[in-house]
Amino acid sequence: GSIKTGTDVVVIGAGPGGYVAAQRASQLGLDVTLIEREELGGTCLNHGCIPSKALISVGDLLYKVNNAAERGLVVKGSVEVDFAKTQEWKETKVIKRLTSGVASLMKAGQVEVVKGTARFTDPHSLEVELNDGGTAAYTFKHAIIATGSTAVNPSFFPLDGENVVDARGALAFREIPPRFVVVGGGYIGVELGIAYAKLGSKVTIVEATGQLLPGTDPDLVNVLMRRLRRLGVTVMLNARASGGLQNGKVKVQDGEGKVHEIEADKVLVSVGRVPYTEGLHLDKAGVRVDEKGFIPVDEQMRTNVPHIYAIGDVCSPVMLAHKASAQGRVAAEAIAGRPSAADWQTVPAVIFTDPEIAYVGLTEAQAREKGYDPVVSRYNFAAVGRALTMGESDGMVKLVGDRQSGLLLGAQMVGPEVSELIGEIALAIEMGAQMEDVALTPHYHPTLSEGILEAALSWMHSIEKAG
Numbered sequence: 001g002s003i004k005t006g007t008d009v010v011v012i013g014a015g016p017g018g019y020v021a022a023q024r025a026s027q028l029g030l031d032v033t034l035i036e037r038e039e040l041g042g043t044c045l046n047h048g049c050i051p052s053k054a055l056i057s058v059g060d061l062l063y064k065v066n067n068a069a070e071r072g073l074v075v076k077g078s079v080e081v082d083f084a085k086t087q088e089w090k091e092t093k094v095i096k097r098l099t100s101g102v103a104s105l106m107k108a109g110q111v112e113v114v115k116g117t118a119r120f121t122d123p124h125s126l127e128v129e130l131n132d133g134g135t136a137a138y139t140f141k142h143a144i145i146a147t148g149s150t151a152v153n154p155s156f157f158p159l160d161g162e163n164v165v166d167a168r169g170a171l172a173f174r175e176i177p178p179r180f181v182v183v184g185g186g187y188i189g190v191e192l193g194i195a196y197a198k199l200g201s202k203v204t205i206v207e208a209t210g211q212l213l214p215g216t217d218p219d220l221v222n223v224l225m226r227r228l229r230r231l232g233v234t235v236m237l238n239a240r241a242s243g244g245l246q247n248g249k250v251k252v253q254d255g256e257g258k259v260h261e262i263e264a265d266k267v268l269v270s271v272g273r274v275p276y277t278e279g280l281h282l283d284k285a286g287v288r289v290d291e292k293g294f295i296p297v298d299e300q301m302r303t304n305v306p307h308i309y310a311i312g313d314v315c316s317p318v319m320l321a322h323k324a325s326a327q328g329r330v331a332a333e334a335i336a337g338r339p340s341a342a343d344w345q346t347v348p349a350v351i352f353t354d355p356e357i358a359y360v361g362l363t364e365a366q367a368r369e370k371g372y373d374p375v376v377s378r379y380n381f382a383a384v385g386r387a388l389t390m391g392e393s394d395g396m397v398k399l400v401g402d403r404q405s406g407l408l409l410g411a412q413m414v415g416p417e418v419s420e421l422i423g424e425i426a427l428a429i430e431m432g433a434q435m436e437d438v439a440l441t442p443h444y445h446p447t448l449s450e451g452i453l454e455a456a457l458s459w460m461h462s463i464e465k466a467g
């Protein structure tokens, strides 16, 4: 194959980490090569964030239409789902548009895009197995590893690629499975479980711990649990599925040791994701990984080999697209000699369940651990006018502030559109806002954001009362 010498930066992987890093590096005048063996956009655009939200929105629409009798919408007969059409819309009008947008950005930035699989040959060169056949060799001054993560394929419930699938498989179903079992109650499993439940599947979610969405504030999860009951989703906690799908059944052992057989047409196994560096030959470049396979980095995203960087899912267990992109910008700027660093106060987390869950910053317990004197205020969406006009009054806003300094430390929310509302709090925390700043900012009426305003006002009031 050909040899291209002395590229300033090669980026391996074109997910939200890699393509953003490539774009930023090119804006800074660097000569950039981006290598991707599948589609531009990575997991996020092709098999993760975007397709999942597309199916969730279609499920929501159907559910809303079918559940608005109280508001005077009468469905005569039933609303049919043409799922092949849904999938075609998702593929062409959503994913394809976004991935072509990434292709245009790369072109505009004169980023050389190479379709193939990269592997290091030494600390300054790599080889690409081209998708079109043959190989190409590159030498580089800097490399950014953005190879992402992959779903765990557990030995207790192995994937078969057809009826037992990971999220990628579940997003690509050609038909809505009449009976759908989800093994693993993390955000991916619960989001997809709800989406298919709304589209008509009979859904069972099996979670090994005592709570869905392990690690999430139980106050938020309780609201979700009530909605899941209303949606007819069965949730089995402290329960373990094993042995795969056999004769259309999944064996689940509950907390008391009793074994249940659950009928299923399709099973989603979503029990975690692991960093992906297979076949990359990191050893040839001298890049170290930790015991879990993540690539450790400093605050400028540098690995132990100073001219090689790593960003996104491959370098930390907090696997979020916006974090990968922000890290990509930091790595590109560091390579260009700028003093950028990954020093965010906080990265927001959103779960696109129904209702949605969003949080940022510290919970009450975390604030106490850090030595603050946290005061928490709550405001229910049942008292927010806009929420009632939307027929979406379940949920609440919780704000955590420090009694002494008045600093806003965190927010936990469950309710309508909290995925959008969380941005206000993330910005406020980044800017070091006090609760008073939020309370004194006019929020438009009637909007859902008044839930945040009211929680901040009630926080101020409780401090006043306490003297």
Ligand code: FAD
Pocket (backbone or CB within 6 Å): 012, 013, 014, 015, 016, 017, 018, 035, 036, 037, 038, 039, 041, 042, 043, 044, 045, 047, 048, 049, 050, 052, 116, 117, 118, 119, 146, 147, 148, 149, 167, 168, 188, 276, 279, 280, 311, 312, 313, 314, 319, 320, 321, 322, 323, 324
């Ligand atoms: P990736 O997006 O995984 O991209 C890595 C790319 O590298 C891939 O395209 C891969 O083909 C390529 N690659 C790997 N090895 C090589 C090689 N040797 N040579 C060439 N190319 C290679 N995050 C959110 O923030 N919000 C969400 O709502 C959300 N929803 C999700 C839903 C699902 C179902 C899933 C699975 C994930 C979701 N995520 C979400 C997580 C998000 O997708 C990831 O955090 C994000 O994609 C990580 O970006 P990345 O650039 O690190 O890696």
